[in-house]
Every structure is written in structure tokens, then in C-alpha cells.
Amino acid sequence: MNAPVYIVGVGAVSAIGNTAAECIASLESEQAGMGEMEFLHSKHAGALPVAEVKLSNETIAQRLGLTKVISRTAMLSMMAAREALDNAAIPGLDKLRTGFISANTVGGMDKTENFFKDFIADSSKGKLRHVVHHECGYITELAADYLGIRHYISTISTACSSSANSIFYGARLIRNNILDVVVAGGTDALTKFTLNGFNTLMILDQEFCKPFDENRRGLNLGEGAGYVVMVSEQVASTLKNDPDCILSGYCNANDAYHQTASSPDGTGSYLAMKGALQKSGLQPEDIDYINLHGTGTQNNDIAEGTAIKRIFDPLYPKMSSTKSFTGHTLGASGAIEAVFSVLAIRERLIYPNLRLQTPMQDLPFVPETSLIKNANVRNVLSNSFGFGGNCSSLIFSKS
Numbered sequence: 001m002n003a004p005v006y007i008v009g010v011g012a013v014s015a016i017g018n019t020a021a022e023c024i025a026s027l028e029s030e031q032a033g034m035g036e037m038e039f040l041h042s043k044h045a046g047a048l049p050v051a052e053v054k055l056s057n058e059t060i061a062q063r064l065g066l067t068k069v070i071s072r073t074a075m076l077s078m079m080a081a082r083e084a085l086d087n088a089a090i091p092g093l094d095k096l097r098t099g100f101i102s103a104n105t106v107g108g109m110d111k112t113e114n115f116f117k118d119f120i121a122d123s124s125k126g127k128l129r130h131v132v133h134h135e136c137g138y139i140t141e142l143a144a145d146y147l148g149i150r151h152y153i154s155t156i157s158t159a160c161s162s163s164a165n166s167i168f169y170g171a172r173l174i175r176n177n178i179l180d181v182v183v184a185g186g187t188d189a190l191t192k193f194t195l196n197g198f199n200t201l202m203i204l205d206q207e208f209c210k211p212f213d214e215n216r217r218g219l220n221l222g223e224g225a226g227y228v229v230m231v232s233e234q235v236a237s238t239l240k241n242d243p244d245c246i247l248s249g250y251c252n253a254n255d256a257y258h259q260t261a262s263s264p265d266g267t268g269s270y271l272a273m274k275g276a277l278q279k280s281g282l283q284p285e286d287i288d289y290i291n292l293h294g295t296g297t298q299n300n301d302i303a304e305g306t307a308i309k310r311i312f313d314p315l316y317p318k319m320s321s322t323k324s325f326t327g328h329t330l331g332a333s334g335a336i337e338a339v340f341s342v343l344a345i346r347e348r349l350i351y352p353n354l355r356l357q358t359p360m361q362d363l364p365f366v367p368e369t370s371l372i373k374n375a376n377v378r379n380v381l382s383n384s385f386g387f388g389g390n391c392s393s394l395i396f397s398k399s
Contacts, residue, residue, distance in 0.1 A: 032208060231243075
């Protein structure tokens with residue numbers, strides 16, 4: 001039950017890179033991925049920056065070897081999950097009990113939005129084939145079929161904590177001897193529905209977001225996918241190279257404060273971080289880096305910061321929000337940031353929090369504003385906090 005769960009492969013696609021290596025290169029060179037809309041067609045183009053993956057649907061389909069364009073959400077999932085499996089290079093994978101646990105929040109809405117646009121204009125022009133993959137679960141099934149995974153497939157959708165939850169659910173399946181290998185993470189594509197919904201909440205920044213800045217004005221929406229490959233101790237012993245990272249702690253908590261806002265005192269954030277620390281057996285002073293949820297909204301940043309103060313005061317680890325690079329990728333964010341956390345350990349990096357100029361007056365700490373290389377990163381805490389108070393924290397540790 002408490003056997004280690006090893007991270008042996010990672011894959012990511014986001015606005016700052018089409019592979020995990022490209023993403024890290026952008027993080028090191030401090031190149032953000034936000035810009036004007038190119039592939040999403042919205043009346044807000046030119047007014048609201050977004051963080052799009054820099055590939056058209058046709059290009060992604062070609063790279064994947066698909067004969068037709070399917071949902072962008074599914075294709076981003078296929079890209080990142082395939083990279084993670086290739087990176088893991090597990091011998092005899094076809095003989096192992098393998099699962100695919102994937103998260104998303106928009107499903108195939110990127111396709112169905114176009115259906116209704118055409119259908120409302122002319123009911124004879126709507127193509128039903130554009131709506132058959134609307135559900136979140138279908139996205140997972142499409143990617144699982146592409147990967148050839150059939151033993152265990154599940155979809156998680158808990159808003160912005162979705163893919164963090166998929167990762168620790170996968171770890172529990174391994175620890176309970178249900179599976180030997182799990183590919184876990186999440187994906188989300190930008191849609192007009194999402195953009196309009198967040199704009200209605202008045203939490204989108206018309207400029208590039210600046211998480212944990214006193215003058216923050218909101219978030220930038222992004223898209224992408226991220227996956228980790230986790231294996232049991234037995235499978236890890238068969239690999240050519242010894243795994244260098246484990247998922248040591250995880251916890252999900254829910255403060256049920258509000259449908260779309262965090263509790264002002266950060267109750268859910270506090271419970272998630274505290275629970276992950278307890279699960280890992282680590283003390284607050286053992287954490288070397290926190291990958292902040294850090295959306296850039298007034299509510300989220302102060303709630304997360306208050307919880308961090310409650311746990312870590314007076315000795316704070318290094319911390320930053322990589323959403324200042326990728327935007328908020330919603331259901332994919334927890335997994336993309338999990339990949340960044342694993343690579344922070346492997347590459348000995350502390351990522352910068354871009355555009356932070358004025359520290360928040362109510363917090364006694366300041367996130368890092370410059371890249372730190374050759375850092376002694378042994379334990380990384382990664383936070384993902386979603387709507388409805390669904391808060392999750394993961395801890396990755398050097399093995």
C-alpha cells in the first residue's frame with residue numbers, strides 16, 4: 001500500500017513548446033506563450049490574449065499520422081501521452097497491466113461549437129459527426145485507442161484540479177496492485193465557451209497575466225496537455241536506467257466555499273498541502289520549491305498565499321507560477337505543472353514568475369523572478385485548485 005510509485009516518463013505540449021524539452025527550453029529562456037488568437041475564432045480576438053499551442057489542427061493530425069482532423073482536445077492528449085510513453089521506454093509494456101487516466105473539462109466542445117454555428121444558420125448543414133465526441137470521456141477513449149491501452153481507462157473532470165487528481169488516482173491504482181503502469185495527466189483545448197465563461201466572471205486579464213503581483217488583474221486562458229508515466233517498484237527494477245523521481249505525496253480537499261471562488265482564508269488550499277505533506281512523511285522545511293497554482297486572479301492568489309503562510313511561516317521555499325508562461329490550461333494545468341515539477345528535480349531548476357513587479361502587500365514572501373540553475377531541488381510541491389473548492393496538491397521527490 002505504501003510502496004513507492006516511480007515517475008519514469010513525461011510528456012507535455014503547451015503554448016511554450018510542443019514537447020517537454022521545448023517547454024523547459026522556453027522556461028529557461030523566459031519566453032512566455034501568450035499572444036493574439038490565431039486558431040480560436042472569437043469576437044474577443046485582439047482584446048484578450050490567450051496561450052495557444054502553436055500548431056494548427058491539420059498539422060497536429062499530420063504529426064500524429066491521423067487520416068482526418070478530430071477534436072483538438074484529443075489530439076493534444078495523444079501528442080503528450082505518446083511522448084511520455086516513448087520517454088518511459090518500458091520493455092514488455094504489452095505484457096503489463098497498463099492504465100490511462102486522463103482529465104479534461106471541455107471534451108470535444110472545440111468541434112461541437114462549430115456544429116451549432118452551422119446548424120443555427122441552416123438546419124440542413126449541421127454535421128452530426130461533429131458532435132459524437134462531445135463528452136469528456138470520449139476524448140480519453142480516443143487517446144487510449146491511439147496509444148493501444150485497453151486494460152483500464154478512466155476520465156476525471158474536477159475543473160482546474162482535474163489532471164492532478166488523475167495523477168494521484170493512478171498512483172493509488174499502482175499502490176493497490178490493480179495496475180503495473182499508468183499514463184496519467186490531462187488535456188484541454190481552448191474553446192469559445194470557456195473564453196466567454198471566464199470573461200463573464202470578469203477574471204481575464206487584457207494584458208499578459210502577472211500572478212502574485214499586487215496589481216494583478218486576472219488570468220490568461222491557455223491550452224495543452226501533460227502526462228506522466230508511473231510504474232510500480234517491480235516494473236522500475238526492469239528499466240535500463242534507475243528512476244530518479246517518485247510521487248511521494250498527494251491530497252485532495254474541498255472547502256465547498258463557493259462555486260467559482262476560493263475561500264478567503266485558503267482553507268481548501270491549506271488542507272490539500274497539509275494532507276500531501278502528511279502522505280509524503282515530509283516536513284514543510286523539506287520542500288525546496290512550490291509550483292504555485294498562481295492564476296493571477298485577486299481571489300486565487302491571496303487564498304493560496306494565505307495557506308502557504310499558514311504552513312511554511314517563517315521559512316519559505318522557493319516558489320513561482322509557471323502559468324505566467326503557459327496561461328491557465330484548466331484541466332491540463334495540474335499535469336503540465338507536474339511535468340515541470342519532475343523536470344525541476346531532474347534539471348535542478350527553479351522557474352521564474354514572469355512579470356512580477358510589485359509584491360503582494362499582504363504576504364511575507366515573494367516568488368522568484370529569475371531562473372535559478374543548479375538548485376538543490378529534492379522535493380517539489382505542486383498546487384492545483386479548482387472551481388467548487390476542489391483543491392489538490394502533489395509532491396514529487398528525488399528517489
